[in-house]
Amino acid sequence: MSVAARVLVRLYPRAFRERWGAELVGEVDRAGWRGMPQLAWAIAGMWLHPAIWPADSMVERRRRAAALAVVVTAAGWLTAHAVLELTGAVPRALAHSWFLTVCDTMTFFGFLLALPVPRLRSVVRLAVLAVRRIALPVAIGAAVVVVVHRDLAVPAVVKIAVVGAWWLALTMVAGQVVRTVADVDLDAVAVPSPQRLRLGLWTTAAGLAGSGLTLLTAGGDPAGVLGGVTVLALAAAVNGTVHDLAEVRTT
Numbered sequence: 001m002s003v004a005a006r007v008l009v010r011l012y013p014r015a016f017r018e019r020w021g022a023e024l025v026g027e028v029d030r031a032g033w034r035g036m037p038q039l040a041w042a043i044a045g046m047w048l049h050p051a052i053w054p055a056d057s058m059v060e061r062r063r064r065a066a067a068l069a070v071v072v073t074a075a076g077w078l079t080a081h082a083v084l085e086l087t088g089a090v091p092r093a094l095a096h097s098w099f100l101t102v103c104d105t106m107t108f109f110g111f112l113l114a115l116p117v118p119r120l121r122s123v124v125r126l127a128v129l130a131v132r133r134i135a136l137p138v139a140i141g142a143a144v145v146v147v148v149h150r151d152l153a154v155p156a157v158v159k160i161a162v163v164g165a166w167w168l169a170l171t172m173v174a175g176q177v178v179r180t181v182a183d184v185d186l187d188a189v190a191v192p193s194p195q196r197l198r199l200g201l202w203t204t205a206a207g208l209a210g211s212g213l214t215l216l217t218a219g220g221d222p223a224g225v226l227g228g229v230t231v232l233a234l235a236a237a238v239n240g241t242v243h244d245l246a247e248v249r250t251t
Contacts, residue, residue: 005029008036011043015053048237051244061248063191065241069114069204070181073107074174076208076234079227082167083215089224090215100214107207113200116181116189126188130180137172140165194245201242208235 005028009017012024031039046053050064084095094100118126144166192200208231216228 005036008039008043011040013046013050013053015055016046019054049240049244051241052248058194058245058249059186059191061245062194062197063116063186063189065197065201065245066114066116066192067178067181068241069111069201069238071178072208072234072238073111073204074178076211076231077104077107078171078174079230079234080208080211080215083223083227086163086167087221087223089221089227090218094214094218100211103207103210103214105207106203107211110200110203110205110207113196113203114192115200116184116191118184118189119187122188126180126184130176133176133180134173137169137176140172141169144169194249198242198245201238205235205238205242208232208238 005025008028009024017024028036028039048068050068051061053061053064055061055064083089084100144162147162191197212228212231212235214228215224215231218224218228
């Protein structure tokens, strides 16, 4: 098997590799180098549908759907706010409008609904893990806040570095939250019920869709269009997960 083929096999979700390892190798070999781009695209699509991965129970599928909600919420929020705060794609009045505030609130509320709840016996351990993982980005963010509030006269390059540090801290926090949720064992958390998870996913998708449409239609700025399309695609991925769960439940 070629190096490219080995890389493709490694790109499959682990659940697929554990269940059908030999078959995946055969599929990649049969595709040949001509079929690798199409196969890589198909594998990328699999990552947006964790509810249909091989699983031993619907609880495991719901846990994966909840993890996807965390990933998408983090990515969508960061994308939308990067466009709003770092570009002029959206007029200031609209960027701070009640509508986008409602969209953010819906997205965050849906995220909370879909989030697995730590069991009492695991609260301390998970809290320590979370604090340890976000300590560095929180320290960076706190340093940025101190610098900004001192209102010092600093060179432009320092201002750029401060803004970069702020967004680095936000990205790191989001990444560590995603990592922590993904690493948690089923025994340590109570996975949301089908009804709560479905409501959470729909609410998150609606909030992201509102934000994405606002970015997309605010003024035709390339940054706004790209950001809007990205956020709308994330909203579609969340909504698709609801349909995936319904399909695997009835099969």
